[in-house]
Amino acid sequence: MNRFEYFKEISGSASVLGEGWDRVLEASLIVHGHLCGAMPLGFRVGRLALKVLGTEREPNMSKVAFVETGVFHAAGCFADGVQFATGCTYGKDLIKKLDYGKWAVTLALKKDGKAVRVSVRPEAVEAMFAGKFMSERKRGVPPAEVNPEFILEGFKKTISRPDEEILEVSKIFTYNFSPTPKPSFNIVKCEVCGEMTAENKMRIKEGKKVCLPCSEYGV
Numbered sequence: 521m522n523r524f525e526y527f528k529e530i531s532g533s534a535s536v537l538g539e540g541w542d543r544v545l546e547a548s549l550i551v552h553g554h555l556c557g558a559m560p561l562g563f564r565v566g567r568l569a570l571k572v573l574g575t576e577r578e579p580n581m582s583k584v585a586f587v588e589t590g591v592f593h594a595a596g597c598f599a600d601g602v603q604f605a606t607g608c609t610y611g612k613d614l615i616k617k618l619d620y621g622k623w624a625v626t627l628a629l630k631k632d633g634k635a636v637r638v639s640v641r642p643e644a645v646e647a648m649f650a651g652k653f654m655s656e657r658k659r660g661v662p663p664a665e666v667n668p669e670f671i672l673e674g675f676k677k678t679i680s681r682p683d684e685e686i687l688e689v690s691k692i693f694t695y696n697f698s699p700t701p702k703p704s705f706n707i708v709k710c711e712v713c714g715e716m717t718a719e720n721k722m723r724i725k726e727g728k729k730v731c732l733p734c735s736e737y738g739v
């Protein structure tokens with residue numbers, strides 16, 4: 521069985537989460553690339569945040585996920601689970617890493633700031649770190665090279681348990697968004713390198729319209 525077929529098979533465990541969630545999980549695994557402990561926890565947190573706010577997986581640009589994991593720690597994969605479940609993706613600039621090294625996300629709606637913070641219960645984080653998968657990762661084995669059997673049971677459990685067993689939900693509150701500029705739909709050709717560039721990222725240097733790298737100005 522190839523990797524993608526394997527991902528399809530194990531995604532069936534998410535069907536208990538409701539219609540379509542097994543397909544979202546399958547897509548998440550394909551994009552993420554491997555089975556691990558943190559991605560499914562982020563997936564559960566993201567899904568529950570949507571449910572509590574009474575909103576759908578983001579098709580446009582109308583909500584933002586503030587994820588508390590960050591860089592230089594063992595479970596950065598959590599953020600991928602959050603973005604795949606919520607649809608608040610990196611490319612849409614709808615996911616921000618707060619880098620607290622904590623397994624939680626605040627999801628906020630842009631229109632009125634309605635927000636909720638969902639976190640993983642300490643026992644569930646501890647259980648992930650106590651597993652065989654994490655000890656393999658600790659001794660330097662890349663995630664896709666760890667025997668999938670070492671994580672499979674934990675993965676299926678994470679994806680199928682009732683929300684209240686693994687997750688904690690805050691009261692709904694209001695998040696204050698700072699105003700942001702409107703996106704530019706205009707494109708300009710850099711007069712030095714000739715590459716197309718979004719107009720609002722262009723600079724003027726010696727009378728020429730140039731892209732940022734050609735300008736050698738800071739961003």
Ligand SMILES: [Zn+2]
Binds near residue numbers: 557558597663
């Ligand atoms: Zn991962």
Ligand SMILES: [Zn+2]
Binds near residue numbers: 710
């Ligand atoms: Zn240029």
